[in-house]
Amino acid sequence: MNVSITDILDQIIASLPLFKPEFSLIVGFILSIVAALFFEKHLKNTTFTVALLSIAASIYYLCLQVPIAATGFSDMWLVDKLGTYARLIIAVTTLIIALFIQQRHRKENNGDIYSILLAATLGMHVLCNSSNWLVAFIGIEMVSIASYIMVGYFSQNKAQSEAAMKYALFGSVCAAVMLYGLSLMYGLTGNLDFQSPQHLQGLMTAPEPVVTLALLFVLVGVGFKLGFVPLHVWSPDVYQGSPTAITAFLSTVPKVGALILFTRVYQAWSSTAFYFSELSTWIIIAVALASMLIGNLAALRQQDIKRLMAYSAIGHTGFLMMAIFAYQDTFHYLLFYLIAYVLMNLAAFIFIDYLERMTGSTALKSYQGLGRKLPVLFTAFTLVGISLIGLPPTIGFIGKLMVFSAVFDIFQASENTGVLMLLVVGALTAVISLFFYFRIPLYAFIRKTDDPTQLQPAPSKLMLFVGYGLAFLVLLLGLFPQLLLNLLA
16 A cells, blocks of 8 residues: 555654654653753753653643543554553653752763653653654663663673673664564564554565564563563673662663563463464563563672662562553453552662762662661661562551552453462562561561661751652552552552
8 A cells, every 4th residue: 555755744743642742751861961062061960851841741741641542643653541651650750869969979970861861761662652663662772771871871890781781782682682583573563563454464475484583582582671581681681780770760761761662562462372472471571580580589688788689679670560461351450560569669769879978888788787777768678678588567467469460350251271370479479588588687687796887977858758758659549559550559
């Protein structure tokens, strides 16, 4: 079918209103570069202010898009509640991360970092709304390249430079493998819209070994952003070597975008009754099991809190995969657990950063005896740890309970052995996580030392109060989850 340039332009113009949140980020990206070049030397925090205004404008337009369900740009751009709520999570989290970076590195020349942060946020918006593999790949690369730069931006020693190099090299290889997988898919289907009947029909009629290879190659790119096993090897070194504010970003925001993309792909493929649908289901089950087991077992041996959180994030990624598998007719509990995950991790890294600035270390042993000196901080930190385990009365407990309930319903309907394994391993790893999360209050409140850590003068407490606020939300939404569920309805 021949489509004229005029028709294409008309469709693009008609689709532009759906792109307003992303336009806000694009304008902010350009203005932040201009501000960093010409105004930052004379007016401090100009770039930071531009970034905040840009993200705030994006949040405003996203709130207006909540009731909208539409497609644009030749059906490559999908706007629905799932994508809009996910982008709201990303935008609000990025706002907190920007404030985190500003408070942590305000004495340094850090104007350029905000334009990079906006570019990463734009890439994640693309991931949330894409129904086309090529657009999704562009989104993944926008996030990846921005993340490489952010990890190396504040490098001050060999370990941080090494972390940035490992991240960039591993990410580049994963991107190349994914691109090859996409070329195979295009060759098999002649279409890159993963929800279109033509794409699905092409996969159904293609040889099974080639489809399997293409699926695995594409999964490499998405898996790199999610950080699940076996594509997790970069996480511990990068988490430990990056500045804590950047680690907080890596552990939360990119995972939201990649998870929503993966959810859309799985929903499109699992709705068919053909070979690749069953294969993708078993891949998700296997990856979830391996990530939960390896992530939580490896965390038991960690003596550095940032490496511990890296392996914890791998374990939680396995649980997020379990949430994707459980997502059938409603997205409420998937988004609920995503919000829980973001709240818990952001609060944890804010506390880790504050303690790092006071003790000069991220080793767990540096927390010995500090519970008496910083009782409120370690009480809040312990509460966040309880939520990460999935114990009541926290949001982590409610989120895990909702996912377990949904997976159990699937098991009752199918009696699938793989689904039963998900339930058993999910419960087992929650018990395992008790032993490493409770090491935080163990060192702080119980273990005594003859050589207490010498504390540096207290840094700015603004982010600490933000952390307390997030910890309060962890408790509040655990006691009253309906407050959040009503918003997601």
